[in-house]
Amino acid sequence: MECPIVKMSSSGGMPAAKKKKLGEYERKRDFKQTPEPSSAKKKRNGKEPRFVVQEHHATSLHWDLRLERDGVLVSWAVPKGIPPDPKKNHLAVHVEDHPLDYIDFEGEIPAGNYGAGKVTIWDHGTYETEKFRDSEVMVTFHGERVQGKYVLFQTGGKNWMIHRMDPPQGGEREPMPDKLAPMLAKLSVDLPKKADEWGYEIKWDGIRALAFLDGGRVRLINRNGRDTTRQYPELRELGKAVGPQEMILDGEIVAFDENGRPNFQRLQNRMHLASESAVRRRMNDIPVAYMIYDLLYLDGHSTMQLPYADRRKLLDGLELEGPSWRAPAYHSGDGKSFREASRQNGLEGIIAKKLDSAYEPGRRSSCWLKIKNVQKQEVVVGGWMPGEGRRSNSLGSLVVGYYDGDDLKYAGNVGTGFKEEDLVRLQKLLEPLRRSKSPFDGRQPKKGAIFVEPKLVAEVEFLEWTQTATLRAPSYKGLRDDKDPKAVIRELPESPPS
Numbered sequence: 230m231e232c233p234i235v236k237m238s239s240s241g242g243m244p245a246a247k248k249k250k251l252g253e254y255e256r257k258r259d260f261k262q263t264p265e266p267s268s269a270k271k272k273r274n275g276k277e278p279r280f281v282v283q284e285h286h287a288t289s290l291h292w293d294l295r296l297e298r299d300g301v302l303v304s305w306a307v308p309k310g311i312p313p314d315p316k317k318n319h320l321a322v323h324v325e326d327h328p329l330d331y332i333d334f335e336g337e338i339p340a341g342n343y344g345a346g347k348v349t350i351w352d353h354g355t356y357e358t359e360k361f362r363d364s365e366v367m368v369t370f371h372g373e374r375v376q377g378k379y380v381l382f383q384t385g386g387k388n389w390m391i392h393r394m395d396p397p398q399g400g401e402r403e404p405m406p407d408k409l410a411p412m413l414a415k416l417s418v419d420l421p422k423k424a425d426e427w428g429y430e431i432k433w434d435g436i437r438a439l440a441f442l443d444g445g446r447v448r449l450i451n452r453n454g455r456d457t458t459r460q461y462p463e464l465r466e467l468g469k470a471v472g473p474q475e476m477i478l479d480g481e482i483v484a485f486d487e488n489g490r491p492n493f494q495r496l497q498n499r500m501h502l503a504s505e506s507a508v509r510r511r512m513n514d515i516p517v518a519y520m521i522y523d524l525l526y527l528d529g530h531s532t533m534q535l536p537y538a539d540r541r542k543l544l545d546g547l548e549l550e551g552p553s554w555r556a557p558a559y560h561s562g563d564g565k566s567f568r569e570a571s572r573q574n575g576l577e578g579i580i581a582k583k584l585d586s587a588y589e590p591g592r593r594s595s596c597w598l599k600i601k602n603v604q605k606q607e608v609v610v611g612g613w614m615p616g617e618g619r620r621s622n623s624l625g626s627l628v629v630g631y632y633d634g635d636d637l638k639y640a641g642n643v644g645t646g647f648k649e650e651d652l653v654r655l656q657k658l659l660e661p662l663r664r665s666k667s668p669f670d671g672r673q674p675k676k677g678a679i680f681v682e683p684k685l686v687a688e689v690e691f692l693e694w695t696q697t698a699t700l701r702a703p704s705y706k707g708l709r710d711d712k713d714p715k716a717v718i719r720e721l722p723e724s725p726p727s
Contacts, residue, residue, distance in 0.1 A: 250299075250300070250301045250326045251268040251301060251325075251326060251327075251328055253325035253326075254268065254325045254326060254327055254328065255267070255268055257325070257343040257344075258342065258343055259342065262339055262341075262342055263338050263339065263342045263343075264334075264336045264337070264338070265331065265334060265336075265338065266328050266330035266331055266334060267328065268328045277355035277356070277357070277371075278296065278297040278298065278355065278356055278358065279297045279332055279353065279354070279355055279356070280294070280295060280296050280297065280353065280354060280355070280356045280368075280370060280372065281293075281294075281295050281302070281331075281332045281333075281350060281352070281353045282294050282295075282307075282310075282311060282350075282351045282352040282353070282372070282374075282375065283295070283334070283335075283348050283349065283350055283351060284348070284349050284350075284351040284472060285306075285344065285346060285347075285348050286346040286347040286348075286469060287338075287344050287345060287346040288345075288346070289308065290308075290445040290446075290468070290469045290472075291306045291307060291308045291309075291445075292306075292307045292308075292310045292311065292351060292473065293305070293306055293307070293324075293348075294307055294311065294321065294391070295327055295331065295332065296356065296366070296368065297329065297332065298361065300329065301326040301327065301328065301329065302326060302327040302328070302329060302331055302332060303326055303366075304323075304324050304325065304326060304327050305321040305322060305323055305324065305381065305389060305391070306321070306322045306324050307319055307320070307321045307322075307391060308320055308322075308444065308445075309443065309444025309445065309446075309473070310444055310445065310472070310473030311352075311375050311379070311391065311393075311473070312391060312392070312393050313393065313397060313398045313399070313402070313528075313529065314393060314397045314402045314529065315392065315393045315394065315395070315396065315397065316402075316404065317404075318390045318391065318392045319390065319391050319444070320388065320389075320390060320391075321381055321388075321389040321390060321391040322387050322388060322389070323383075323387045323388075323389055324387070332353070333350075334348060335348055335349050335350055336348060351374070351472070351473075352372045352373055352374040352375050353372060353373070354370060354371045354372030354373060354375070355371050356368045356369060356370050356371065357369040357371075359378075360380075363383075364382065364383035365380065365381070365382045365383070366380065366381040366382075367379070367380045367381075367394075368380075375398075376398060377393060377394070377395035377398055378393070378394040378395045379391060379392065379393055379394060380392050380394055397529065399528075399529070401529075402528075402529025402530065403526075403529060403530060403531055405441070405443060405475050405477065405526055405529075406477070406526065407441075408450065408454065409439055409477065409525065409590045409591075410452075410454075410590045410591030411437055411439060411452060411479055411590065411591070412479075412588050412589050412590060412591070412592060412594060412597060413591075413592065413593040413594070413597070414580055414593070414594070414597035414598055414599045415593055415594065415595050415597065415598055415599065415723055416598075416599045416601070416720045416721065416722045416723065417581070417598040417599060417600050417722055417723055417724070417725045418722040418723065418724055418725070419600065419724070419725055420564045420565060420568060420581060420598075420600055420725065421564070421581055421583075421598060421725040421726060422725060422726075422727055424562060424563060424564050424565070425561075425562055426583060426584055426585070427561070427564060427581045427582065427583055427584060428537060428538065428541070428559040428560065428561045428581070428582050428583075428584050429559060429560045429561070429564045429567045429568075429579050429580070429581055429582075430522055430557070430559045430560070430579065430580045430582065431520075431557065431571060431576060431579060431580075432571075432576065432577045432578040432579055432580050432599060432600075432601070433481040433483050433491050433520050433577075434483065434491040434492065434493045434576075434577045435481040435482050435483035435484070435491055435493065435496055435517075435520070436451055436452075436457070436481060436482045436483075436496065436500065436711050437451065437452045437479075437480075437481055437711065438450060438451050438452075438457065438480060438481065438482050438519070438711075439477060439478065439479055439525070440464075440467065440477065440478040440479075440480065440519065440521075441477055442467070442468055442471045442474065442475065442476045442477070442478070443475050444473060444475075445468050445469055445471070445472055445473060446465075446468045447464060447465055447467050447468035447471075449461060449464060449482070451710075451711035452711045452712060452713075453710070453711050453712060453713050455710075455711065457482075457711075459505065459508070460499065460500070460502060460508055461482060461499070461508075461512075461517055461519075462508060462509065462512060463512055463516060463517065463552075463553040464482070464517070464519050464553055464554065466551060466552070466553065467519065467549075467551060467553070467554050470549070470551050470554075471547075471549075474527070474528055475526070475527070475528050475529065476524065476525075476526055476527045476528070476547075477524070477525040477526040478519075478521050478523065478524060478525070478544075478549075479521070479522060479523035479524075479525060479588075480519050480520050480521035480522055480523070480554075480556075481519070481520050481522075482496070482517050482518075482519055482520075483496065483517060483518050483519075483520055484496035484498075484499060484515055484516070484517050484518075485518070488575075490574065490575055490576065491576070491577070493688065493706055493707055494706055494707055495515060496515075496517070496707070497651075497707040497708070498511060498515050499511055499512070499515050499517060500707075500708070500710065500711075501654070501708065501710065516553065517553065518553050518554060518555065519553060519554040519555075520554075520555065520556075520557060521544065521549055521554060521555065521556040522544075522556065522557070522559070523537075523540055523541075523544065523588065524540050524541075524543050524544040524547070525540075525588055525590075527543060532588075533587060533588040533589075533590065534587050534588075535587070536584060536585045536586065536587065537582050537583065537584055537585070537586050537587075537588075537596075538561075538584040538585070540588065541559055544556050545558070559582070561584065564579070564581055564600075567579060568600060568602075571602060572602045576602065577601060577602060577603055577605065578599060578600050578601035578602045578603065579600050580597060580598065580599055580600075581597070581598040581600060581725075582596065582597050582598075583596040583597075595723075595726050598725055603690060604690065604691050604692065604693065605688060605689065605690050605691075605706070606631075606688070606689055606691060606700065606703075606719070606720060607631075607686055607687070607688055607709055607712055607717045607720075608627075608629035608630065608631060608640060608643070608686070608687050608688075608689055608700075608703075608717065609629060609630050609631060609632065609637060609683045609685070609686055609714045609717050610627050610628070610629055610659070610681065610683065610684075610685040610686070610687055611628050611629065611630050611637060611639070611667070611668045611669055611674075611680060611681065611683050612627075612628035612667070612668070612674065612678045612679050612680040612681050613625070613626065613627055613628055613655075613659060613678070613679055613681070614626045614628060614642060614644075614674075614675075614677060614678055614679070615677065615679065623652045623653070623656055624652060624655060624656055624659070625644060626642040626643055626644035627642065627643040627644075627655070627687065627705065628642055628674045628678050628680075629641060629642070629643055629687065629689070629700075629703075630668075630669055630683075631717050631718055631719045632714070632715055632716075632717055632718055633718070633719070636670035636671070637668050637669050637670060637683055638669065638670065638671060638672070638698065638719075639669040639671070639672045639673060639674055639699075640698065640699060640700050640719070641699040641700040641701075641703060642674065642703075643687070643689050643700070643703045643704070643705050645702075645703075645704045645705065646689070646690070646703075646704035646705035646706060647705050651705065651707075655708075658685060658708075659681050659685070662681035662682040662684055662685075663679065663680070663681055664680050664681060664682055665680070666680065667680050668680060668681070668682065668683045672697070683714050684714060685708060685714070686708065686709040686710070686712040686713075686714050686717055687705060687706070687707065687708055687709065688706040688707055688708075688709050689703040689704060689705055689706060690703070690704045690706055691703040691704070694719075694721070698719065
């Protein structure tokens with residue numbers, strides 16, 4: 230026996246008398262401007278009540294769940310979509326009833342109108358009613374995407390929760406990890422010998438970032454475990470494009486120069502911005518792109534134990550191509566020609582990945598190899614030398630090193646590659662870090678160095694390592710606030726695996 234619809238109070242329960250059900254819907258809309266259906270109702274045949282889930286790209290992306298009931302569509306806005314797993318409840322905000330014709334509505338609600346944005350049908354079907362009460366609705370959905378028993382229950386005012394009562398759709402699900410450390414590549418002197426066992430990618434000269442996508446939102450975490458989402462607002466659209474799918478992506482945030490080449494120094498102008506207004510000012514003249522090259526988790530299942538080739542196949546199937554993100558194809562087989570093409574295009578180098586390799590979070594593995602066209606090294610800043618001549622009022626060079634176990638080893642001075650704004654920023658960052666004693670163990674820089682706490686990491690380009698483990702002709706490329714100083718080691722190329 231079905232329960233009657235109960236009059237809705239200000240507490241956000243079910244709607245009132247039939248003639249008033251669509252009053253709020255009509256008050257909020259100007260039907261001369263919006264393509265949404267008016268309250269006029271069409272008769273329909275059919276015994277089973279219908280439902281629809283509409284994806285709504287309004288000010289904030291959400292999904293609207295609408296249930297046919299007593300001549301209207303009783304409606305909830307679900308910010309993160311319909312939960313596929315009983316272990317995870319989602320917020321559902323009760324909103325005004327909609328007319329029955331809305332069940333087929335797709336279109337663009339013009340700017341300036343209530344709910345402005347694109348509306349598409351994400352799922353539809355019929356449902357069976359078990360309960361339909363003032364503060365609890367229990368139904369079983371028979372849709373193309375959503376199937377099974379769900380309950381919606383009021384938690385306070387217009388706020389409800391939606392909970393899946395059946396086992397997870399599609400079998401058991403693993404919870405999505407909150408954090409992961411990215412897999413790292415070893416520096417190699419040459420290409421791997423068995424070329425047909427490897428895939429090859431461009432080595433992007435940017436910031437490594439894992440993207441955690443859930444409920445239409447994206448969270449970007451750099452190698453240092455820091456959330457950098459707010460620094461790259463253009464990448465939030467990736468979450469909207471993915472929709473309610475859950476996934477973890479691995480990739481690199483890159484800025485391109487006027488010739489379309491990745492440029493780390495250009496990216497510096499976005500990496501270190503502190504305020505949201507500054508970020509928005511610079512995102513127009515220095516846009517970034519997220520270059521995606523791996524898939525670690527997808528809709529309730531870890532993919533990290535799958536071979537690289539299989540993970541890439543899954544990634545390609547997602548068709549992640551947008552204004553600020555893409556998943557460039559990898560090249561298999563002939564790594565020699567691929568490397569030569571990267572050199573001719575002025576790129577930093579390539580990455581070779583064994584086709585049958587699993588993803589090993591946090592591990593630097595010989596299954597991933599860096600083959601560089603240009604020598605680069607991350608260094609820890611342990612101090613600076615005062616400038617001379619025209620730079621007498623600022624720093625002349627950075628005193629840098631790398632970690633060998635717990636010891637910070639001196640690796641030379643970096644005195645070129647700076648722009649004027651780099652010198653100003655470095656001086657501002659280094660002054661509060663002053664210390665009286667040298668942070669270096671063993672060999673020391675020459676007299677006159679001003680020492681600092683080893684908190685900053687820089688990237689330099691150089692010719693070679695000397696016999697005394699000193700960088701020859703290093704040139705400053707920028708700061709790496711995505712790197713832990715303790716993780717900075719001297720990278721020496723190894724022979725590729727046989």
